[in-house]
Amino acid sequence: MIRLRNTLTQSKEALTPLEPGRVRLYVCGVTVYDHCHIGHGRVMVAFDVLSRLLRHEGLKTFYVRNITDIDDKILERAGDKGIPYERLTEGMIESFQGDMAWLGVQPPDVEPRATEHIQEMVALIERLLVKGVAYEAGGDVYFRVRSVPDFGALSKKELDELIAGSRVEVNPKKRDPLDFVLWKAASDTDAGFPSPFGKGRPGWHIECSAMAMRYLGDLLDIHGGGEDLVFPHHENERAQTLAATGKPLANLWMHVGFVTMKDVKMSKSLGNTVYLRDLKASYHPEALRVALLSTHYRSPLDFSFELVENTGRALYRFYLARARQEARLRSGQGGKGRTKEARALKEEFLGSLKDDLNTPRAIGAIFKTLGLLQEKPGVDEETYKELLGLYKEADEILGAFGLEPCAFLERIESAFFKEKRLDQGTLQELVRARELARGQKDFQRADAIREQVKGYGVLLEDTPEGTLVRLDV
RNA sequence: GGCGGCAUAGCCAAGUGGCAAGGCAGAGGUCUGCAAAACCUCUAUACCCCGGUUCGAAUCCGGGUGCCGCCUCCA
Numbered sequence: 001m002i003r004l005r006n007t008l009t010q011s012k013e014a015l016t017p018l019e020p021g022r023v024r025l026y027v028c029g030v031t032v033y034d035h036c037h038i039g040h041g042r043v044m045v046a047f048d049v050l051s052r053l054l055r056h057e058g059l060k061t062f063y064v065r066n067i068t069d070i071d072d073k074i075l076e077r078a079g080d081k082g083i084p085y086e087r088l089t090e091g092m093i094e095s096f097q098g099d100m101a102w103l104g105v106q107p108p109d110v111e112p113r114a115t116e117h118i119q120e121m122v123a124l125i126e127r128l129l130v131k132g133v134a135y136e137a138g139g140d141v142y143f144r145v146r147s148v149p150d151f152g153a154l155s156k157k158e159l160d161e162l163i164a165g166s167r168v169e170v171n172p173k174k175r176d177p178l179d180f181v182l183w184k185a186a187s188d189t190d191a192g193f194p195s196p197f198g199k200g201r202p203g204w205h206i207e208c209s210a211m212a213m214r215y216l217g218d219l220l221d222i223h224g225g226g227e228d229l230v231f232p233h234h235e236n237e238r239a240q241t242l243a244a245t246g247k248p249l250a251n252l253w254m255h256v257g258f259v260t261m262k263d264v265k266m267s268k269s270l271g272n273t274v275y276l277r278d279l280k281a282s283y284h285p286e287a288l289r290v291a292l293l294s295t296h297y298r299s300p301l302d303f304s305f306e307l308v309e310n311t312g313r314a315l316y317r318f319y320l321a322r323a324r325q326e327a328r329l330r331s332g333q334g335g336k337g338r339t340k341e342a343r344a345l346k347e348e349f350l351g352s353l354k355d356d357l358n359t360p361r362a363i364g365a366i367f368k369t370l371g372l373l374q375e376k377p378g379v380d381e382e383t384y385k386e387l388l389g390l391y392k393e394a395d396e397i398l399g400a401f402g403l404e405p406c407a408f409l410e411r412i413e414s415a416f417f418k419e420k421r422l423d424q425g426t427l428q429e430l431v432r433a434r435e436l437a438r439g440q441k442d443f444q445r446a447d448a449i450r451e452q453v454k455g456y457g458v459l460l461e462d463t464p465e466g467t468l469v470r471l472d473v
Numbered sequence: 474g475g476c477g478g479c480a481u482a483g484c485c486a487a488g489u490g491g492c493a494a495g496g497c498a499g500a501g502g503u504c505u506g507c508a509a510a511a512c513c514u515c516u517a518u519a520c521c522c523c524g525g526u527u528c529g530a531a532u533c534c535g536g537g538u539g540c541c542g543c544c545u546c547c548a
Contacts, residue, residue, distance in 0.1 A: 010477090030548070043548045073546065155543075161475050162544065204546085226548025230477090233547090256548070257478090263540075267547055294486070294496080299479075300541070307485070310497045317496095320510085348494090352487090361487050364495035374511060443506055450508080461509045470510075 002057060002354045004222070005298065007230060007253040008154050012356050015252065017221050023054050023061045024216040026250070028208055028225035028233065029111070031068040032092035033077045036099045037273040038292075038303050039259040039266045043226045045289060045399075046256045046297040046357070048105040050224075052397045053353050064215045065108040066208060067093060070115050070201050075191060085191055099276040102285050104399040112211045114202065118193045120210040121202045124244060125182045125195075133243040137173040139185025139198045145178045148239040154253060155231035180236050182206050205236040209249065213241065223250035227257055257295075260302045274303065284412060287312035290400050293359040314367070315400075316412060316471070321373045322391075323405035328378050335378035342379075342386035345369055349390060353397060366394055366401050416471050422456040431460065431467050438462070 002015045017023050027047045030040055047065070054061040068074075069089040078085035093113075100107070114121075125141055128134035133147035145151050145159070152158060162178055171177070181203040186192030192199040202210075212220060218241070225234065234253060241249035258265045261272045279288055291311040295301040328335065345365045352361035369387050372379055379387070395402020417424055430449050437445040450460050454472075461468040 028548075031546090037548085039548050041548090071546085156476055157544070158475080227478095228543075228547055231543060232545090258542075258548080260541080265542070265547090269547065296487080299486090302485085304485095306497090310485075314496055317510095324511090358487075360485095360496095361494075364487065367495055370495095376512070438506085441506075447507070459509060462505075462507095463510080468510080 002053065003356055004252060004254060005356050006251075007255050013252065015221070017059065018219060018251070021058070021060055023059045023222065024220045025051060025054070025061055025063045025222045025224070026208070026212045026216055026220050027063070027065045027108070027223075028229055029065040029067050030096055031071055031073060032089045032096060033071075033074040034092065034268060035095050035275045035277055037259075037266060037268070037275050038279075038288075039226065039273075040096075041099065041103055041276050041288070042259050042292045042297075042301060043224075043256045044100060044105045045103060045292050047224055047254075049293065049353075049359065049398060050222075050254075050357060051108070052106070052399065053357070056393070056397050057354070062110075062216065063108040064110045064112065064212065066211050067096075067111055067113045068204070068207065069093070069113045070191070071204055095277065102280055103276065103289055104285060106399075110215050112215065114207040114211070115193075117207065117211050117214060118195070118202065120214045121206045122183075122195050124206060124210045124213070124240075125197070127244045128182065128240060131243060133240075134182055135175065136197055137175075139200060140173055140181055141183035141197050142174055142179040143182050143236070143240055143243075144176065145180065145236075145239065146176060148243055151239050152235065154238055155235045157231060157235070180205060180232065182240070205233055205240065208233070209237045209241045209244075212237075212249065213245075218245040218249075219247045220250040222252045222254060224254040224256070227255040230255055256297050257300045260300050261304075263300075263302060266303065279308070283308050284312055284315070284408075284415070286400050286403070286408070287315055289398075290315060290363065293398060293400070294363055296360055297357055312412075315408070318367070318370060318401065319403070319405040319408040320470075321370050323409060325373045325378050325384060326405065329381055329384060333377070335380045335383070336376075337380045338372050338383045339386050341372055342369070342383050342390065345372075346386070346390045346393070349393065359398065362394075362398065366390070413471060416457070422458065427453065427458060427469065431469065434460065435467060 003012045004015055005012045015023070025047070027043070029044075030036060047063075051061050051063045070085070074085050074089060078088040081088065097107075125134060128143060129136070129141070133144050134141055135144065152162075159178060183195065183197050183200050183206075184203055185198055185200045188199075192201050212223070223234065223237075230253075238249050241247065260266060261274070264270070264272060266273055287308050288311075291308045292301065294311065325335075345368055348368075349362045349365040352358040352365065369390065372383070372387070391402050394400060430453055434446050434449040437443075437449070453460060457472040459470040459472055461470055
């Protein structure tokens with residue numbers, strides 16, 4: 001049983017799919033007018049983990065994540081750059097997909113684009129017009145918010161209080177200041193699509209309802225996105241779908257908390273953003289992924305480079321311990337039989353994830369296996385097999401902890417040597433020279449070499465098997 | 474102003490009624506030519522404050538305080 005917190009009811013609920021064994025999942029993706037920052041990355045990773053977990057639990061999951069490729073910001077940005085908006089969005093979609101691949105986010109089953117579903121949106125708007133809950137005004141079409149009695153249920157807002165606190169400039173075309181636009185008229189020179197209401201483009205909210213309904217039907221099991229989408233975006237999606245179909249679009253609404261920088265929300269409009277693409281050069285994607293999952297998805301995550309560095313260090317230690325354990329087993333040295341503990345950790349891992357995606361606790365369980373590996377003689381073959389099962393599960397669901405230790409270490413090392421401008425050949429020579437000096441008990445020279453190499457961030461450890469090169473990551 | 478959320482060690486972060494996970498950082502010890510790594514031990518008499526419920530609360534209830542977010546495009 002998977003339990004998830006529902007924004008609508010403000011409590012954890014057992015996930016009970018509409019159709020047994022199948023889950024319909026829709027997540028609001030990105031508006032492609034700029035590159036993705038860490039906040040986007042967090043949401044995508046969170047729902048990536050959710051979809052992986054659902055599938056791991058044997059639920060056939062159909063995951064739809066949209067791309068908003070037409071809106072005011074896009075047109076504005078393209079205008080600033082003096083390029084057609086399609087060129088801007090194509091470039092940003094490519095950038096987005098590159099970032100997601102780097103982060104290990106699996107593609108959704110369908111990634112619909114707004115511009116390719118104008119027909120569905122127009123049809124839905126027409127439905128709303130027929131029902132009398134929408135009206136045309138000067139080429140625009142608006143949705144009558146007051147036609148939905150429980151408007152505000154999702155975001156816990158009272159209509160009248162919204163008006164009181166409203167800072168929106170009044171649009172004279174609206175009959176009620178809270179009404180939102182379903183279709184926006186375009187001038188002759190503006191980008192736009194033909195429609196029965198005239199040339200124009202869809203409002204932001206209608207696209208998600210239309211595309212969700214197109215691919216998943218009138219009612220979803222789970223609809224998710226960032227916390228800032230609760231109001232107005234999801235509230236409006238819910239209202240318009242409810243008005244059109246009598247169904248509230250989704251049974252369960254999930255929202256991911258913000259990424260902050262020094263406790264202030266990271267947002268494009270505030271300019272305190274760190275883009276995913278800027279992290280690619282310096283960090284292993286697994287370090288960022290684990291860092292993003294080390295805080296529960298609903299809590300704010302205060303981002304810092306230190307956080308990623310610390311996580312990278314912990315991962316390095318993790319893979320080193322595994323490499324050592326594997327070396328022990330290869331050389332035929334047995335360890336302790338700890339299968340009971342290993343199984344308990346495995347249960348803790350999966351149980352945590354099934355309880356509202358408690359990734360921090362699940363990650364804690366993974367790190368607890370380190371204690372088993374590193375305690376005196378390590379573990380025996382059977383126990384390690386059990387642990388490998390856990391790591392495989394972590395790889396499948398979290399998309400982390402499942403690499404071949406050597407693969408991870410080599411990747412870290414190659415990046416390291418590239419960055420530090422110390423080539424491996426020179427290092428090997430120094431290590432040989434030092435071993436020679438040590439053999440002659442010339443410890444002064446040996447220590448000097450160790451110091452020299454340390455300047456490059458390389459640590460030399462003397463072990464019975466010879467010199468071990470370790471990186472100060 | 475309205476609504477929502479959060480407050481756990483130096484830092485990050487679990488824990489939702491029964492001895493306070495885990496990570497990072499730090500201290501001491503074992504080991505070592507010296508180190509490092511690893512291991513062992515230690516690092517919150519205690520979970521923002523004040524009341525209450527209970528045999529028992531970080532955990533439930535009431536009242537404060539502080540921080541954050543939404544109410545406007547935003548993941």
